[in-house]
Structures are given as structure tokens and as C-alpha cells.
Amino acid sequence: MRGRPTISDVAAKAGVSKGLVSFALNDRPGVAPETRERILSAARELGFSPSLRARSLSSARAYALGLVIARDPDILRGDPFFPAFIAGVESELATAGLALVLSVVPDEESELAAYRRLAGDGRVDGFFLTDLRAHDPRIALVDELRLPAVTLGHPDAPSPFPAVSMDDTAGITSAVEHLASLGHSRIAHVAGPGRMLHGSRRRDAFLAAAEACGVKQALVVETDFTAADGARATRELLEGSDPPTAVVYSNDPMAIAGLGVAQRAGIEVPRQLSITGFDGSEIGEHLHPSLSSVVTDASAWGAAAARVLLAAIDGEMLHDTELPPARFLARESTAPPETATSPH
Amino acid sequence: MRGRPTISDVAAKAGVSKGLVSFALNDRPGVAPETRERILSAARELGFSPSLRARSLSSARAYALGLVIARDPDILRGDPFFPAFIAGVESELATAGLALVLSVVPDEESELAAYRRLAGDGRVDGFFLTDLRAHDPRIALVDELRLPAVTLGHPDAPSPFPAVSMDDTAGITSAVEHLASLGHSRIAHVAGPGRMLHGSRRRDAFLAAAEACGVKQALVVETDFTAADGARATRELLEGSDPPTAVVYSNDPMAIAGLGVAQRAGIEVPRQLSITGFDGSEIGEHLHPSLSSVVTDASAWGAAAARVLLAAIDGEMLHDTELPPARFLARESTAPPETATSPH
DNA sequence: CTCGTCCATTGAACCGGTTTAGCTGACTTT
């Protein structure tokens, strides 16, 4: 018995057939309690742990879940979402004995190929679908690949997969309400790409909240989510005639870049310009002024998504899950507009 | 022939045995050119791709590499290193047909267990060892697990694994030289944890460079690499008697937090305090003042590490690899100290 | 012409599990 013990070693030691060992180890009915005990202790004594590879082959499961991230490296670098999300996913996977297979691809072209490859190789039993886009082709693809999945947020079309959502519009809405209540009437939104659902959803939430609050001027500038583009958008806004007195950014890196642009232009934040971010990255807390932001719990999101996907793999189709909404956290980068408070 | 085609289908179509198909597909000698061609075209016509699971079982390989990240989620969030590193790794793995299995664990306790689990389950053929620590137990562990690995940087003890290093000390050294040449004589270093080799290596480089440049006062404060702790270290330094006129941070999030602390205390950067970061995250470019930093190419590092590890798996023991050193990039957060230039 | 060599190829064992058909014997049922 060189190498690690196999199921046959356990069977021999317990004096039964290997089929029965398989039954006993997988808690299947039809094994006498006494025999089961004998098998389990034989396995324990030998330090037996089943070969995942053999199990994968015969049970046609990969015991792994897939996450494909298609983002420009530049966006990924500053983004606090994925590390936290993955940490949350892992917290559930480890106990379930599954692993996470990660694929990072540079663009959306390679993305579909990555899904095909992971599925075609039988490497994963299901996918996490993050960063949903309008008419997202991945939903049909993964469905065609006959694998379960969970979407982060609701797609814009009927989907065969359960969704785990966190209402980020609530955070945007309360950011706008906060700014409006401070007296701002010219508020801009630096949005993410319109094709990305969370980008357009936040934009819509912004516009709706602005209207509801009676905000006179509500501009939207679209960006690609990078800090550089956030800076560009901020410059455009500030250089326009009748510039906004507050800007709601759809992520923290852009808000931080926007803060830099304002300061560079000699505009004081928050006295002359209020700024809010999105994601509540740790770094925002330490800026001067510290960044008011919408905090999301990406780790909890990951854990919830993992639970739903695990259930889906076991054939239980769970209902869509709604997580506690993202909350707006006022820190120092928001204040009443200049004219309203300090007429000087 | 329901389901996807198997090697037997190909064999039947080509009129040969499945053993020979296996030979032909794996470019093994002993197959007549004409037969090989017939087999290959049969495979092509059927759209055959070998089952990774079956291959894993019979060839005792996982066709995947493992990366275990043991970091507090708070540190991970702001860190630009891993996303870029992983993107670099992926660029090499995809063509080699391997996948990346990622495990994120919250602390060093779970870390060794994660390595054991990935290896015990036969999920990976090798490991990337990042964030080396003093007397790192993972080296002995992975060696005991009989898996190849590649270390990022040289361990502090003899190691059976090839190392892929990027000289980050060069960047620290030239940051200090830059500051010294501007006239700074009281320079502090906000270091990472001393147990982490890159933390202590950067600290040593700082001290050596400070001495070489004749810097009068060279303080070092140790941190846990989080922005919060970087802020704390900065406060301590600035509140001390005879505070430094320049601070060299060992990562960007801490430098950004330090910048915030200084600005909050009414200290102008760079006029009254110069600041340098480490990692060249995109966001630093957009701050006001933009952050002078040491830029590292984490993506190239990932690609190089992947190549070395792939070679090691194939049994070729490559020499240690040295990447181009990290370079210091002066932006706006460094300037001559106040007393030296603007006596006011 | 015969023997030995070598190349191309086959068949079967093997990797280590899961699954299913079928066997056994004890226990009910009429």
C-alpha cells in the first residue's frame, strides 16, 4: 500500500466491497449501522480521503465554481470589489469542499471564450456572473453550456438563473437626498458605462432621486469607470457654464480622482463642491476630506452568491435573494453649497 | 453517440485503437504520419476535446495552479498588486491550457490548511508563493506536499524552488536619493510588517540608502500595511519632536492615507512634507498633489512567475529569474524641504 | 530463404472512485 490509501484499501481493511465503502462514506441508506461504523473507522485509521480526481471523473462533477472577470487591468487595480467579493465566496466554498477557479481576461472578446473553456474542460460546476451588462450574452451562453449560475443583480431580460441582488439604488438615492437637503440644486452624476447594468441603474436612480427632490439641474456624464476617466468627467463638469455644486460618483476611485481635480483647480471640497463616492473603500476614509460614500458589503454579497449557487448545483432552485441595501455614509466631503451657507 | 465525443468515438471513426489516438493527440513518436493525420482530422471533424477529468485521473495531474492569498480583507481591498499579478498569470496559463485555482483565507492560520487542502485534493500541480515571510513555513510545507512552486522574491533560507524576483530595493533607494538630492535630511519610512520579507527588505534598503546619502535622521515606523495603520504611523511621525520633512511609504494606500493626515493637520504637501508611495497605483496619479511612487509591473511579474512554474512542472528547473527593477517615478508629492527653498 | 529488427499498432490493465443489477438470507405473509 504505497502512496495514499484508496477506497480499495479501506474496503479490504473493513472486510467489505468498495461499493459499500462508497455508500457508507456518502451517507447513503442501505448500510447496516454497525458496518458503517466499521467502514468509517477503517477510513479514519488509514487517513483515507477520496481522490477528487476519481470522484470528478465518475460523478461528472468538478467540485469547483468559476468566476470570470473581464476588466481592463487599470480598472481592476483600484477596484475594491472583487477581493472582498472573492473573500466572501471562499468563506462558503471551503466548508463545502469546493474550490474557486478564477479567470481574468482583458476584454469582453476573450470573456465568452473563457466561459466556454472552463465549461468545456469540465472545470467548474457553475458560474458567478458579475458585472452584468445590457443584453448580456453570457446568460444565454452559460445556459447553453448547461451549467447553473447565479447573477449579481437582476439581468435586464428573463434569466434562468437565480439572482442575488444588493439594492445600490437606495444608496444613490439617499446620497442625492442628503445633498438636496443640504441645499444643493445643481448636482451631477459621474456614471459608469451605460452598457453595464449597475452603471445605468445607478444613473437612473440618480435621475429619479434628483427629480423627486426637486433638483434644478441634474447632469450625467458617462465614463468607463477608471480613475482617469473620472478625472476627465470632473474637469468637463467644472469647466462647463453653471457647474454643479455637488457630484455623485458611481465608484470610489473616480470620486478620489475627482477630488484631486477639484483641489487642483483650487476648488475647496466640500465648501465649494460636495463629492460622494461609491463602494466605501477603506482609503476614502483617510483622505482629506474623507469621502462620503455608499458602502456596500461585497464580502456578504460573495457569501450569499456562493450559497445560492451551491444550492442551485444541488438542484434546489432558490428564489432570488435580496441583500440589505447599500447605505450612504456621510463623511466630510459633503456640505451645504457655498451660496447657501457662507455668503461671505 | 450522445453527449460529447470521447476518445473511443475518434478511434472508431479513424479505424484505430484508442491507445493510438492518445499517442497521436499527444504528439508521441511511433505513429505513422499518414495515420496521425487521419486521427487528427477525425478528431477535428467530431469536435473532440479530451476530457480533462479523465486526463487528470489517469495522468495524475490537475492541469491547474494554485494561489493562496492570506491577507486581512482590509489590506486586500486597497491593494493593487494581486489583480494585476493574477492578470499576468492568466495571460500565460490560458495558452498552456491550465487554470488558476484561487484561495483567499483571512489569516495565516487557515493558510497552511488551504495549501494542504488544495494539494491533498490534487487540485493543483504547483503553487505561487507570494508575500514571503521570515522563516516562511509554506516552503517546507509545499516541499513536503511534493509539489513544485515558485517564490516571488528570494526566501531568507535555502529553498528548493526557483525564485522570480523584482528588485524593489532599487526603487526605495532611488526614492531616498531623490529626496536627499532635494535637500531632505530628516526622512522617515513607514514600513510594512517586519515579518514579511518585502517589508523588511524595503526597510533595510531605506536605511542603507539613507546612510549612503548622509541623511541625518532616518526613522522607521512599522505598520500592518493597512491605510488605517499608515495614517496612525504618519500621525506619530508628525507629532514627534523634530518631525521628518519627507516620508517614504512602503505602499500606496498608506501613502495616500498619510497624505490625508498631513493635509488634515494643515501641513502642505509637498511644500512642508514630501511623500512617496510604492506600487504606482493608478489612483495616485490623480490625487492632488499626485503621488510620487515606485512603480512595479505586477502583471509582468505574474507572467514571469507563471512561465517559471510551468517549466518546473514539466521538470525543467529554471534558474532564478530577475525582472527589471522597480523604478521610482517622481510626480508632485516630492519637493525640496521648506527651510531649504522657501525661507519665506 | 530464414532470422532478427524495428516500427506501427492493438488490447488490456489501470487511475480511483460511483452506480446499478443481482444475490443472499432473514423475516413476513397466507
Added chain:
DNA sequence: AAAGTCAGCTAAACCGGTTCAATGGACGAG
């Protein structure tokens, strides 16, 4: 007492590849 039921278990097929000993045939050497 014969038939039926069922829990407990075994043997073997199976998943889809890799690998290796054995084989058959072509060919050159003697």
C-alpha cells in the same frame, strides 16, 4: 410450507483517458 419482501451486501460495469506489454508485418542482413 411456499411465496413474497426487503435490508444488506457483492461484483462488475462505467467514467474517459494514459500507458505498456505483446503482436503483426515489412524489411534488411546473413
